[in-house]
Amino acid sequence: MFEVLKGEDFSDLLKGNVAFVLCIGNTKTAEIKGITAAGENPELIKFTPPADAELLYYGKCKTIPFPPVTPDGKPTPAVITYTALRLLGTPLFVVDSGLIVKPKIPYVTINAPVGENIAERSAMDIERVVESFEYGRILGREISKAFDVLMIGESIPAGTTTAGAVLKAMGVDAKVSSSMPKNPVDLKRKVIEKAVSRLKSGEPLEILAEVGDPVLLGVTSIAVGSKKPVVLAGGTQMAAAAHLISSLGDGEIHIATTKYIAEDRTADIRSISPVSVVAADPLLEKSSIDGLRAYGEGFVKEGVGAGGATLLAYVKGVEPTRFLKEIEKSYLEIISG
């Protein structure tokens, strides 16, 4: 069902009133060939975050005529999150954290820029980071007034690479996860080293601006603004966010992720997270659907808050085997359009 990988079991928190906040954006770091599997070709990568967000509201995508699913049928983890939100009726707020293409839904903007390719130049202008951080902080404060806990997920292709750079900049020399079973660690390492070599400051917002991405900016600012505990739903990206948040604020922060991240031998969430980590198991290796079973073989692993959404469903009383059946039902609905 779920396993405490590090620290305390915070899952009881999720028995309260939960808001699900999804930060979506882009970094041009995703244009580096071979760095991400999120989207089947470079032209489509920029549509993945808005399509993920649309899927959560509509059970289908609107900016592209098909869901973010690879040609061989490996679906976006948004299918898992959609299933949990659908079953539980959890309120969803989507935040434009630096999108190239805007989603066809209502969404909040914090005026975050699209992230530049960190192998080549600064990710974001520092003045813009400071401005967006303030808006994100206000947003986190306002949403948190009405809830017991905020769960924050993300969708940003190549986000593990920028997260690796942020971790390295903060002194955590970690390998990071990948949406591909063969993690392109050497390529990522080169990009990360090039980015971090430009850094002149250890100040969290300077690190975000130089080597981060706008989704890390959104997640961090909203979490810092929250007056209630925050569960970061994701893998190594959320470990990077947790380091930034801990150095900027003093709120209660946890990470919820998937079993597939816990099992990732190329990147250890236990060693890089500064906060408690719980991993939920959506049982996808037991699925009768090939595309879902691929998760058990190391494809995709996490994203769009899938691990946190699974944990939320379990804590709210959805049985794991029923949850798998509901994920399969969602998948078939989504695939058939």
Added chain:
Amino acid sequence: MFEVLKGEDFSDLLKGNVAFVLCIGNTKTAEIKGITAAGENPELIKFTPPADAELLYYGKCKTIPFPPVTPDGKPTPAVITYTALRLLGTPLFVVDSGLIVKPKIPYVTINAPVGENIAERSAMDIERVVESFEYGRILGREISKAFDVLMIGESIPAGTTTAGAVLKAMGVDAKVSSSMPKNPVDLKRKVIEKAVSRLKSGEPLEILAEVGDPVLLGVTSIAVGSKKPVVLAGGTQMAAAAHLISSLGDGEIHIATTKYIAEDRTADIRSISPVSVVAADPLLEKSSIDGLRAYGEGFVKEGVGAGGATLLAYVKGVEPTRFLKEIEKSYLEIISG
């Protein structure tokens, strides 16, 4: 304190968990000379809605270096709303309902267009209205999951004229309020008649698209999407919204306004509202500050949800005389920047 002008006393609803949603936008109808006092000159009118929203979050404006206050010191009613939200800690969500200038805050977008001048052409493209309506409906549904009641306010210069056109199109031949003590009723009537003469349909979204404005679109769609009771905070504009909402949905809708609207002899909220109306009295005629006392003489009257915010403060236990003192404190803070 407050008075039931029509229907039932719904004020007890506000003892629950309230979200304040502010829809801000523009209609080029405001460019007609003499139609609005919201903003001291035509170039500044477009800054009034974002400045009002900034004032609610920061207690000062950011897109312009001064608050929306006329040269002779009559302040925006946002001063009243700011005071209530500040005292109560009510969560605020601002919605871009067709802005020319975006505010320097986090805000939700529903992709509403700026409204055209209804004296000259259709206010909005119908396809765009249908799209934004869907986003607003989703937004209302999501926010309402976490609250007992939504209070919705507005800021749109010349919004009473477009509201008058919507009312007339729906068969309510009403005079509408004005931010000026001498309501330019003849000018408004001419604009309204010209707009309504173009109408070919009695369908609510067609009416909105032809003779309405994007803020009425935002307010109506969010209210229709809400799963909880909605209190529309405003004057004649909210009466127009209430007619649209009632013809599109079956939720519980009320109007909260100010005493200054109740006393307006040129426009009768009692006769034009299809729902219960409560008017709250912020006691501004007792203020030691000239600009606030002007409200008692018929200037400004309402806007930015000031009447609803006053009612909310009273229901939550703020004494009227203390509320006036706090409004004066806010005013002095805001004026001094």
